[in-house]
Amino acid sequence: MEFLRPTTLADALAAKAEYPSAVPIAGGTDVMVELNFDKRRPDALLDLGNVAELSTWDVEGAVLRLGASVPYARIITELSDRLPGLAMAARTVGSPQIRNRGTVGGNLGSASPAGDAHPSLLAVDAVVEVASATGSRRVPITEFFLGPKKSALAPDELVVAVRVPVATGPQQFAKVGTRNAMVIAVCSFGLAVHPGTTAVGTGIGSAGPTPLRAPEAEAFAAQELPWGTRGLLSDAVARRFGELVAAAARPIDDVRGTAAYRRHALAVLAKRTLGWAWDEHRRSR
Amino acid sequence: MRVRIEVNGEQHVADDVWEGESLLYVLRERLGLPGSKNACEQGECGSCTVYLDDVAVCACLVAAGQAHDRRVRTVEGLADGDRLDPVQEAYLVSGAVQCGFCTPGLIVATHDLLRRNPHPSDPEIREALAGNLCRCTGYEKILDAVRLAASRSDGG
Secondary structure, eight states, rough: EEEEESSSSHHHHHHHOOOOEEEEEEEEEEEEEHHTTTOOOOOOOEEOOOOOGGOOOOOEEETTEEEOOOOOHHHHHHTTTSSSSHHHHTSSSSSSSHHHOBHHHHHHHHHTTTTTTTTHHHTOOOEEEEETEEEEEEEEEHHHHHHHHEESTTOOOEEEEEEEEEOOOEEEEEEEOOSSSOOOOEEEEEEEGGGGGGGGEEEEESSSSBOOOOOHHHHHHHSSOTTTTOOOOOHHHHHHHHHHHHHHOOOOOOOTTTTHHHHHHHHHHHHHHHHHHHHHHHHHO | OOEEETTTEEEEEEEEOOOTBHHHHIIIIIITTTTSSOOOOSSOOTTTTEEEEEEEEEGGGSSSGGTOOEEEEOGGGBTTBBOOOOHHHHHHHHTOOOOOOSSSHHHHHHHHHHHHHHSSOOOHHHHHTTTOOOOOHHHHHHHHHHHHHHGGGGGO
């Protein structure tokens, strides 16, 4: 096995071009588990820990460009105001030790349907910036996930950054698991409310072959929320929103839960988070 | 490959390190520092918690090569000679050590918590230690130890 240790992004991309089978490693929270349990024996590990360009973030107008190796702990401490949904999701990742190492770039690279960052990225239409030695391209998050642990990333490409629109209104994230820490989601839900454009974004985690959006629920909420009056969210609207989110899921029965439970729980999470977000919107100003 | 790491203030070199090896393996099996414990090997239990450049991490999830030319502080590096760190002392005094296997990781995690937040609330303690499992289920005494260590840091 090779251990590749680039110190610049250009060197990292050159290394990936030379060793397309090299497994990128940043926080190691997925890759090292596979190595420790002998589930994977890559020809090479590509350590991204010394590539400074990947561990910074910048604001570019209405978009925050989040470097692929910024750990969750920094998203929580530095970005809770600009990316509240993603920061909430980050707080549910693993444990302090895991949040100190794990990264959104790694979450995207692994492309697990249960990845904690994905619902919040879907809810705000984030764009994944990927690059190879021959150039870079932007992949809308809705086109990034192709199947369980399969993404649009080509063998010679690396996730470089994710471009996340800065919040324009309340955002929420909720996750179901057996405890408050160290759980892979049974199901999860991300929500973004955009009062300026009277739109609502959604993201469903761990209830389908990929993370999913719930377009019908989004259209319904955009239509039915009392944007003009900022009135109370009616129970009927909240419940229907939950039903439409549950209907958009494509869950299976597995060790963490049944498909029926996941649909039920998603309806509850969607109803609750819409209520929390709408209350926050009503209190603001 | 050769890996060079500063551990507890001393430079160490390990040769013939396998590229897929963890920092935990290097610490325990190559550098003779068995304080960090090897249990789950998947970041669940926290018993291998160490500082990597002052950040608390699971050593089992750090590739050895990722620690090259970096600073590591293990539980062995907390005491000042024979004088235990106040966190270690608090665990002893509170009876927070049963079988002792989870203790080194919990002590490093507690040390890290109190460095960042000298007076944590109970929910903050629980959140900070959520990545450390004690299978003797001695959590109440562990919480006592953290509270004691925090109260003692009051007096400087």
